[in-house]
Amino acid sequence: MSAVAESPTHSHSQVTENYLFNTKGFLSWALTLDHKRIGLMYLVGVMSSFLVGGLLALLIRAELFTPGELFLNNKQFNQVFTLHGAVMVFLFIIPSVPAALGNFLVPVMLGAKDVAFPRLNLCSFYLWVGGAIFFLCALFYTGLDTGWTFYTPYSSSSEFGTMGPVVWATMGVFILGFSSIFTGLNFIVTINTMRPPGMAWFKMPLFLWATYSTSIIQVLATPVLGITVLLLAAERVLKIGIFDPHLNGDPVTYQHFFWFYSHPAVYIMILPGMGIISELMSVHSHKSIFGYRFIAYSSVAIAIFGFLVWGHHMFTAGMAEVTTVVFSALTFSVSIPSAIKVFNWLATMYKGTVYLNTPMCYALNFLFLFTIGGLTGLWLGALSTDRALHDTYFVVAHFHYVMMGGTLVAFVGGLFHWWPKMTGKMFNDLWGKISCLLVFIGFNMTFLPQFVLGSRGMPRRYARYLEEFQVLHQISTAGAFVLGAGLFVALGVLIHSLMRGRRAPNNPWGAATLEWQCTSPPPFYNFASAPSVTDPYDYLPLKYISEEEGWVYISPTKSTDPQAHPEIAKS
Amino acid sequence: MSTIAFPYLLADKPETFFFPPKASTFAAENDFFYMALFYIALFFFLLIVVGMIVFVIKYRQRPGYEGDPRPLHNNALEITWTVIPTLIVCWIFARGVYGYMEMMRAPAETIDINVEARKWNWLFEYPNGARDPVLHIPNDKAIRLRMRSVDVLHCLYVPAFRCKTDVVPGRVTQLWFQPIREGTFDIFCAEYCGDQHSEMLTKVVVHSQEDYEAWLAEAVKPPIAPVAHGQWLYERMGCKSCHSLEPNKVVVGPSFNGSYGKSFRDSKGQDVSFDANYVRESVLAPQAVMRPEFVKASQMPSFQGKLKENEITAITAFLQALEDGNISDEEMNAVPAAESTENTTGEGETDSAAQAAEQVSGN
Structure with a gap:
């Protein structure tokens, strides 16, 4: 194994052990403490949730093909869109990148053998599974139709039982939230204490900056949900008026509590996606990232500002004028770090070597869609236009561009990028690109018309609509099916790769971050000894070796002769 | 629809x-x-x-092209694309507040x-x-x-x-x-x-x-004739949000059509006749006597002080007319909330x- 220590680019034929097959049997997975296996189990979990949420989305779009009732009555439609939103937000987007990809990548990127607290990590996975089951049972048992925001007093009305479904739903979110607190805590400690010698903060891959910022939000924002559950239960049991107008409470208070968690959660969703894009743009442009520090700081800035803007969900809810104006100003402040990131990603390609493979296509797709998503936020942050656009399809389109065009596309791109590392298999690049094209066309066809629907006045969460909106709704529905097809192609490509994919080299993309220095897939302990830390975006020492079909790191030769550097010799 | x-x-x-x-x-x-x-x-x-x-x-x-992987930095560029968007965003914020204040005052x-x-x-x-x-x-x-x-x-x-x-x-x-x-x-x-x-x-x-x-x-x-007056009140006092005029159609509460003059067994197991007294009681104290299937859903507020006695009588007349079929199709069509399941x-x-x-x- 000493050969491995000396040369991080050892050929995979030398190492047969890998984390997927080093132990066998159900329990070896169910009780594993290996961050890679936990990450993979999370991946299966979030992908299943995404499948459910996605099929529900198609159901919604199909029903909206006509203004009248097609196959869902009002109650069913409301339950379906509630389930779609809740599953997508709480079971898919929030855990997608941090829990699935993050768990796999954070220790390997640090050259470590695992996260700081492997047992806590496994616990967080089971908490997620338990939370997901509890949450889904709560939704089905109460027939919840409140939308994923569970606004009171509709959600606390007595027709759903004495406690009201809001208590159960919020509790479910809180259990899920606890799982993300554990993940976040784990990452914070891991990144703080387990960076290898030589990896200073500003030598970290940007994905880790994004993950670190996300973890801070997870740890700080999620407890608010616990407080909310406590208050809701206290109101029900002790009859203290907090949210319920019949007890002299104020429903807007619930909205404050809900968004004080759920708005930072929006950044839990998008920041890791941004981290993925920072990696993808640099690696596949074969160019050192432009403005490293600006991207790193902007992640932290977004995490901080993200706590201060929850009020923009309530611009029309009857807040005081001063509060509204202040929240508008804060909301705009969060747009600047996002803009900085976009410009830096763009500039990264300048004078690089752009490899148009599947991950890069998804990264470019992200850049296109996220730009639209970000820019349309201007209409909603501006107070006067928001009066017209709030709670219309404009908002629906805006947040789908950010959440889906942003996070989901980044997630799929990242999945393709790290797939060879995770599974040891390559995928069919052509079909990967076809899936990306379908997603691009389908996505824009689905959501661009919704901006126009919104500015024409179509409110959101409508099971029926006026005939004048029909054409745009039909374009949107058709687009949704193209989008669905694109994602199924992507799934097919990945499954095909598992069955038939050729063996992946250690470094198929020529990336310089540490995870590409171990084998694909990595052995149980990732690295036999700590790898030598280099600049994560320095591509000069990487050379393409055609026999390996991958890139190999050639350590730069350093002069040992003091004559070569007379000034050093003198001092 | x-x-x-x-x-x-x-x-x-x-x-x-x-x-x-x-x-x-x-x-x-x-x-x-x-x-x-x-x-x-x-x-x-x-x-x-x-x-x-x-x-x-x-x-x-592509063959024959080689990019330069070395890092590029340009602080002037970074400052430009930070400051210009910031200025533009400030203008958007200010203009938004200007329009908003107009809408608030x-x-x-x-x-x-x-x-x-x-x-x-x-x-x-x-x-x-x-x-x-x-x-x-x-x-x-x-x-x-x-x-x-x-x-x-x-x-x-x-x-x-x-x-x-x-x-x-x-x-x-x-x-x-x-x-x-x-x-x-x-x-x-x-x-x-x-x-x-x-x-x-x-x-x-x-x-x-x-x-x-x-x-x-x-x-x-208000219309002078009691039936029309009852219908007029039905549309204006909030009755129609829960009670439909179609037989057996449940919105929240029971339908007004097919109720008057019938008997039913209430949630306490007593036989109750749906007559003028029952209507009056239900308007003033809705939860006093209820049909078992609506106990859970009943959120109806009391109309004590909101409806005068003569108005309750008018509503009774309207309910009775509904049952007798005394209301013509045109009149029914003029009643909202009743045309179809979709259109309330x-x-x-x-x-x-x-x-x-x-x-x-x-x-």
Whole structure:
């Protein structure tokens, strides 16, 4: 194994052990403490949730093909869109990148053998599974139709039982939230204490900056949900008026509590996606990232500002004028770090070597869609236009561009990028690109018309609509099916790769971050000894070796002769 | 779904690609600002997308081309693309606040109309005491709505006026606007409120001053005949949001059709006859005697003090007439909330001469 220590680019034929097959049997997975296996189990979990949420989305779009009732009555439609939103937000987007990809990548990127607290990590996975089951049972048992925001007093009305479904739903979110607190805590400690010698903060891959910022939000924002559950239960049991107008409470208070968690959660969703894009743009442009520090700081800035803007969900809810104006100003402040990131990603390609493979296509797709998503936020942050656009399809389109065009596309791109590392298999690049094209066309066809629907006045969460909106709704529905097809192609490509994919080299993309220095897939302990830390975006020492079909790191030769550097010799 | 069309106006067809008609003083500022944002966003969008395409083409990996992987930094560029967007965003913020303040500051002279929102319809109370499920207002006058909700969150949204405000139970929220043209425009509920959220629609009718006054004078007079009076109250007092006029159709409470004169066994196991006394008791103390299947759903408030004795009698007469089939088809059609399962709202009232051309269209 000493050969491995000396040369991080050892050929995979030398190492047969890998984390997927080093132990066998159900329990070896169910009780594993290996961050890679936990990450993979999370991946299966979030992908299943995404499948459910996605099929529900198609159901919604199909029903909206006509203004009248097609196959869902009002109650069913409301339950379906509630389930779609809740599953997508709480079971898919929030855990997608941090829990699935993050768990796999954070220790390997640090050259470590695992996260700081492997047992806590496994616990967080089971908490997620338990939370997901509890949450889904709560939704089905109460027939919840409140939308994923569970606004009171509709959600606390007595027709759903004495406690009201809001208590159960919020509790479910809180259990899920606890799982993300554990993940976040784990990452914070891991990144703080387990960076290898030589990896200073500003030598970290940007994905880790994004993950670190996300973890801070997870740890700080999620407890608010616990407080909310406590208050809701206290109101029900002790009859203290907090949210319920019949007890002299104020429903807007619930909205404050809900968004004080759920708005930072929006950044839990998008920041890791941004981290993925920072990696993808640099690696596949074969160019050192432009403005490293600006991207790193902007992640932290977004995490901080993200706590201060929850009020923009309530611009029309009857807040005081001063509060509204202040929240508008804060909301705009969060747009600047996002803009900085976009410009830096763009500039990264300048004078690089752009490899148009599947991950890069998804990264470019992200850049296109996220730009639209970000820019349309201007209409909603501006107070006067928001009066017209709030709670219309404009908002629906805006947040789908950010959440889906942003996070989901980044997630799929990242999945393709790290797939060879995770599974040891390559995928069919052509079909990967076809899936990306379908997603691009389908996505824009689905959501661009919704901006126009919104500015024409179509409110959101409508099971029926006026005939004048029909054409745009039909374009949107058709687009949704193209989008669905694109994602199924992507799934097919990945499954095909598992069955038939050729063996992946250690470094198929020529990336310089540490995870590409171990084998694909990595052995149980990732690295036999700590790898030598280099600049994560320095591509000069990487050379393409055609026999390996991958890139190999050639350590730069350093002069040992003091004559070569007379000034050093003198001092 | 059937919607009520006003064929003489077709007012709410989008007037331009992006917008419904400009019907209030807010619309001009809103549309100007919206389009300004559109061009700003388009500029940055094109900048990024064109940059992306050019870079991909120019620097794509190909035989004979080798990029330079060394890092590039340019602080001047970083500062430029931080400062310029910041300045633009400051302008957007300021302009947004300017428009917002206009929308928050009602002029001193307003016509105040109270709005009561409930699942799932609107009721407007006019200065002279008239109540109507459709909002009638005069043109070129500042209107202020004082809004309250009896159940859950709602949101009054008039796309043609470019404004909305949530209606929050336990609070009074306000919304003001000044229409600039006559016509009929949609009112939507924009805050999710349950089953029939998407059918919680009504209209705002902008009249000339004379028409408005004429309508107001007419609207305040209840019909004299008890049956018609009962029906008039049914539409205005909130009964129709829970009780349908179709046999066996349950919205929330039991249907009014097929009830009167029948006997049933109540939740305590006693036989009860649905007669005038039962109607009176149910109006004043709704939870006193209930059918077992509606015990769980009963949220009906008492109408003690809200309905006078003669009005309760009129409602009784209306219920009885429904059972006897004394109400003709035309009268039934004039009753909102009854035409079909989909359409419980969005009705136009026939009480305005200007709306004589109203028709019920559907599919």
